[in-house]
Amino acid sequence: MLFIRAVAAEDKASAIKRGISGEFSDRFTPTLSQFKEIPGTPFAYWIGAGVRAAFNRFPPVEGHGRAVRVGLQTSDDFRFLRAHWEIDTRKRGKKWFPFAKGGELSPYYACLHLTINWEEEGKELKAWVVSNPTDPRTVHWSRRIASSEYYLRPGMTWPLRASRFAPQPMPSGCIFSVRGYSVFLPESMLMAGLSIFNSKPFDYLFKALLGRFGYPEFIVGALQKLPWAEPSAEQAKTLSDLAKSAWSATRAADTAVETSLAFTLPKPLNISANADISATLAETQSKIDAVVYEIFGLDESDRQEIEGASVFVSAEIVADVDENEDQDTETSSDDNDRIALQSWAVGVAFGRFDIRLATGERAIPAEPEPFDALPDTSPGMVPDGEAPFMPCKGVLVDDPGHADDLTARVNAVYECVGQQALEEATLRRSLAREFFPAHLKMYTKSSRKAPIYWQLATPSGSYSVWLYLHELDRDMFFRVQSDYVSPKLLHEQRQLEELRNDAGPSPNAAQRKVIDTQERFTGELQNLLEEVRRVAPIWKPIQDDGVVLTMAPLWRLMTQHKAWQKELKAKWDDLAVGKFDWSHIAMHLWPERVVPKCATDRSLAIAHGLDDVFWTASDDGKWNPRPTPQRPIDELVHERTSSAVKSALKELFETTVSNGPKARTRRSSS
Structure with missing residues (x-):
């Protein structure tokens, strides 16, 4: 059999002709037995003898304390997943656990930004997957929740589809998904294994078995069959040190990413994040590859084969990138330095981030070990029990002269860290009009939009109230009403009255214009107050x-x-019609609808703490509805129903939305 590999040739027709005549170097004449040397007999006719021999010379990855596994499928990510920054950090490791779900290509290091509800070993999730009406074939949770015995163990994870095989550590305490494949090694071999799996030789072996080089799917079944060459103690030590070096260099860049659990300071203030790590990583990778070539016994001709494969990889990627796999392809996103600095300053103003890391009053915390359990919060945040740069109760306003004016606070942060304070009007305009869209983009990952700073504004943007997610409480809007919006409206109404008195019964054109503007502004404030x-x-x-x-x-x-x-x-609207009845807000607003559902859906009963009331387990472990609930449904509904809430809810649905008149200027509260 004659094969001609013309993938990378510019003139493929000419290459094929020359291959037939024996003048083209990329011509191959494998035998049928050579195809069978690689498990699964992939159509990889170009693989050399030395690489093929590795599959027979070494044991497979799977076995002897090594395991490659696929994880769970929630079947409802919106319900069971959260970004790590939107959860109550006191529940991290109790209800919410770090979740590996694939993501982007990220060799050696990646921040796991998702968490999953795994309270009581996934009690609610397990109940959901067996009651999911769109999946009637699942009668036991293990069909959708695989490999649970490996959850919370340190291992490595990788995206399903990328240009190369490039795992990163999955720290202790994590859960992994059906797409966030994971491999587990003896703990003493984890760091060396991180180097081996990220090496060029291992990537080539993986792609040889898959029979594809451009953006393949790095599936569990294939990795289980790949050869595993055990390094000597000396080689393992070398590979571990090199992996730690690569992990540290890559993590350093992440310390400037505000949504990362490694975050310390934004890039303009972050020396370590500004270092060019490309040369360091390239040198480290070269050293790793050299050791792994040696471990697998690959000679110079094998190395030339593997090193030369990159031209074919590039050609295949251009020809066959799957546009729909947006979660699993290489992408990059650099935050604009100005927005990053501004966002951090807003966080300092709200008491979230610790300004002392920028002033030198607090040392940058030492980096953890790669497989250590993830922290509850990033090291850039104010430690529990310590005072922030300026006190804040979760509410700031866009109001010149006010003690809680966001613009003044942000400029105070800039001045404290040696950054030039912006002209007030410029910064105020930026915060009022540009900051929230940028913030929403920054705090959106894996299709979860989870902003932590909320702008409640008049339609014109002439006045805003800013709320901080992690300081919200039941009385927040009563405080917003009494401490901020009502006093602001009274102040502006007095200003309007003064303008009218000064102008008299016959204002001139200029006076009339100022009065009209102030009338529009007070009208917007009145509408805002009514909505609050x-x-x-x-x-x-x-x-x-x-x-x-x-x-x-x-x-x-x-x-x-x-x-x-x-x-x-x-x-x-979806809440109103019962689409999210697992949520606490649904129970709070519509208990008469949600409570009865708990009697027929155990996952809802668990979500609302009513599973013991409505459900009981049989001797074989199967859950069944109680013939008679332990408490009457009417009683449960009554104790969860508030007449004040119902009255306010009715008004909310019946009142027409009014955007109000538009104002173009503002007056300060001073």
């Missing part, structure tokens, strides 16, 4: 519901950001 008053009685934030559902009742207040308002309105 409407939502205050029904407001009961529970972070377990996630940011989008927690914000959904506030959709009428998101007049500055129409796309986001539309999304919140859609979620609010």
